[in-house]
Amino acid sequence: MREQPDATRPGAWQVDGSGGTALDALVRQLWAPWVDEGAARVVVSRSLSGGPDRREAGDGWRTRERYWAAPDARAATMLVPAVGPRRTAALLKAYGGLRDPRTAAVRASLASAARCGLPAGLDRVDVQVREGADVALPLDRLRSALHRPDAVPAIGVRRGANAKPTLQLFGAGGEPVAFAKLAWDEQSTRYVETERTTLEELAGTPGVAAVLASGEIEGRPYVALAPLPPDARRVRSAAAGPSAPELARLAPAVRRGHAGGTEHLRGLDERLGRHDEQDRADLELRRATRSLLEAVFADRTELPVAARWHGDLVPWNVARAGDGVLWVWDWETCEPDAVVGLDALHWFTHAPRRPGPGELATRLRSAAQDATGTLLALGCGRRARELVLAVYALVLAERGMALARARGGWGAVLVQSGDLLEAVRDIARVTFPRGDQRGESGH
Incomplete structure (x- = not known):
């Protein structure tokens, strides 16, 4: 990650995708087109407070999306949306039955902390857009396609040759709304297109998620699926x-x-x-x-x-x-x-x-x-x-x-x-x- 001072938040730095962390990889996969052209930036800052910080950068940028990096930005495995305590706790506890025991215990601990107003990670990640720029980020496109302006995503932070952005979207009450996959390169494009085509062929088959929305973002395909049953x-x-x-x-x-x-x-x-x-x-x-x-x-x-x-x-x-x-x-x-x-x-x-x-x-x-x-x-x-x-x-x-x-x-x-x-x-x-x-x- 590239360190860059921020006058309004000492110790803040930008992640531009040029580093070797998993968070850098996610920036390359999810926000690179806008970061590369200077229309958006991803800023990380250490914070000990879970309360909403309404301060903006004050230098011509506005925060469009805000997350907690769990456990922190340098070792992140998930970006948790910075929303209210009850909503955060609900989305962290969702699908506990799908987790291995260790992951389920960690998620439960984070949910308990969230209910007390504590952050879900040590570092805050702000996705900011330059003031006056007409920018529709991937989350904006997904919200529009799903007709869910209230949806917020928990984002998996992954490495590997097959890694691609995956967003578990939740509604205002913390209920699951959709699961989305986004392609970012040639290999992930093949994977997402294959999944979309196959699921369309299997439409109506018991045990196969329905396609809620699909299309392209910056020339790459995405697919958004109906959520699994909560008791899975x-x-x-x-x-x-x-x-x-x-x-x-x-x-x-x-x-x-x-x-x-x-x-x-x-x-x-x-x-x-x-x-x-x-x-x-x-x-x-x-x-x-x-x-x-x-x-x-x-x-x-x-x-x-x-x-x-x-x-x-x-x-x-x-x-x-x-x-x-x-x-x-x-x-x-x-x-x-x-x-x-x-x-x-x-x-x-x-x-x-x-x-x-x-x-x-x-x-x-x-x-x-x-x-x-x-x-x-x-x-x-x-x-x-x-x-x-x-x-x-x-x-x-x-x-x-x-x-x-x-x-x-x-x-x-x-x-x-x-x-x-x-x-x-x-x-x-x-x-x-x-x-x-x-x-x-x-x-």
Whole structure:
């Protein structure tokens, strides 16, 4: 963050997005077009009072939005809107059932402090607009699209190659109003467009949030979704996760065919081709992945093909409401026309936690066993299950390589190259034990 003195508030500084903190990243993602052109600025100041400070900068700027950075500006994970004590407490306690125990306890403590008039963070973040400038910031656009001028957002402050601005919007009484995602670069544009398109296709499906508004802000797409039921709770065990009927509701089988004839696998083949052209590292992983892909393409087994697969069905992307309905969100990696069962394997691989170092190959074997009943109910016999596992291993390998390239190496990737190589080779031995490609019924 760039320090810049403020005469009216000693110790204040501006965040212009040029630094390396998560808050800098959020400024780049959310307010950069206006900050870069000098129409807006983001000012941070330390304050020990939770009361509303009506002083303006006094130098031609007006505060349009005001937040508390929790826990502070340099380590912020969330921007909490600076509103009244009751409203702040209500929005901090919203969806407590979706939080892990530690996060839920922190939010509850902040809510208790807010009710006493204390701030939700050590630093205040003011988004200011130059006086006389005709500026419609993202929040202005969302309020207008949702017809909710009273809405205020709690904003997630995130890092990572896939990070994008996410705003949980609340009304005057602290009630949830909408959840919005905004694109800011090419990658997030693809994700937001995919989510918007998929949710429009799934409109009316139980457990899928409705699209309340969508459009573009500064040439980038956004989507605003209806809030989850207030009583939604985390799914805390693998067994309590998506059932076969629930998976079939979200991604119904629409035909039978060869794995190599799916749109999903052809797209994966194309992406792997780009890795082959651009990457000089990970030669063994690329060769093993390519070999397994070619074997899957050559196999003539027919198996059920779904209209889509979610792409990231994990415990932190699902919840159950009080009526038992499974709610699923984060459809940004959804892909159409994929073999049935990939979501089941992804679920059992990541529930209740992600695989740790050196665990991937073992976890995939275990997930395949745990998912057997679900896959059988979805129409996958023994050979079909082997092929679905092979396709899933290919997905993980390609995603790992893509993330490593996006982040400039494997240092920030959770699953390492060696683990993926071991997993791909292990699944290849299971699926094609003699290097053959057998064509038989999927049952």
